[in-house]
Amino acid sequence: MMLPSSLAYDLSLAAGPVADHVLLNGGPRTGKPRGEVSGVRTMTLDGFDQIADKWTPILKAAGFCIKLVSVFCHSSPQVKFKASAHPKYAVTSTFRQCELADLLIVIDHLDPKGVVDRRAVLVQAKMLKGGALKPSGKEWVQHKLLAWLPVFTFNSSLYNPAARNLRKAPGLKAQTAEYAGINLSSSAPEWRHELTRKSAPWFHSAIPLADYLANMAVGDPSCGRSAIPGGSDDWSFTVDELLAVTSAQGMTKASTVFRGNPNIVGFMAATHLPSPSFASATPTALQLAQFSGARESVGGEGGGGGEGGADGVDEEDAYWPDGPISTVHMTVGPLDESSNG
Secondary structure (H helix, E strand, C coil), X not given: CCCCHHHHHHHHHHHHHHHHHHHHXXXXXXXXXXXXXXXXXXXXXXXXXXXXXXXXXXXXXXXXXXXXXXXXXXXXXXXXXXXXXXXCECCCCCEEEEECCCEEEEEEEEECCEEEEEEEEEEEEEECECCECCCXXXXXXXXXXXXXXXXXXXXXXXXXCCCECCCCCCCCHHHCEEEEEEECCCCCCEEEEEEECCCCCCEEEEEEHHHHXXXXXXXXXXXXXXXXXXXXXXXXXXXXXXXXXXXXXXXXXXXXXXXXXXCEEEEECCCCCCCHHHHHHCCCHHHHHHHCCCCCCCCCECCCCCCCCCCCCXXXXXXXXXXXXXXXXXXXXXXXXXXXX
16 A cells, blocks of 8 residues: 655655754764764664654554664675776776665555565765765766666675676666765755766756655655565565665664654664674574575675774774665554554
8 A cells, every 4th residue: 555645745844854953963862973974874873763753643644654674784785796997987907896885775565465565775875075976086986886787796695696687677777776965064954865877967866865755655756666575586686685684683782762653773883794703693594594595696896885883983984894784664554553552
């Protein structure tokens, strides 16, 4: 059961001031952000939680409820791919390596029988420079990945080694990934999404986060890409896998409930690659069994990489290891007796 498109305006209106306030001040779990890493951390741990809280009465009045699972990881998945050089960054190596993205946002719509629609998007955060997204140097390697969508493989053993071709159906491939342009330097901070292009101008179709989320929530095809839960296509499979690998990690901070909302918000500080001394962070065979099926595998240049750190460490400077991705997973469904309290 999809949300009616008429709700988009009210949802955006509710989300906008929340996003601005959190980006300017931080929230109950986070301090004032001062860079792209802390910006993602603050939005993941406080912003989306507060947006879901503001959306709750709007959705309830329309006969729906919302649940949120939002997890911030001090890591992001590294991937390898074979492609020609980016027009803005000439290199001699044929193979490239960079992080996949900073964040995965997924919105599921349920009916009594289960998920009837899923929208997902990979988000790469970058600070705006002079009001615009301006990658430089090796950052263009990641733009190559997200704009061209070449076939890639994950580096980490947490993920299935099969090659991924995200250009195939379902959904519009152009909606697979967005850059989040962040501005924290003014009294009216900004988080806006922009699509990628293969030629200059390299980004287009800017939209504020509040509008983007609201449109994604009502199924607007221009915001988020369709995916199939349990689907065998590479895009749907990868979305499922990213969610599962993140959820399989142990949280280093317990979820805290604010304002009485039921959202689950988690924080993982140590999500680097598994090792004998870090076995507890490795998903169990049962948890990842669905991702070990036989699929074709194919066999870099240094790429963009996020930065982060644990408590007491400068997030903008600390090492940002290969590992799980931060996730925001919203589930919208019809009200029932348990949710109509």
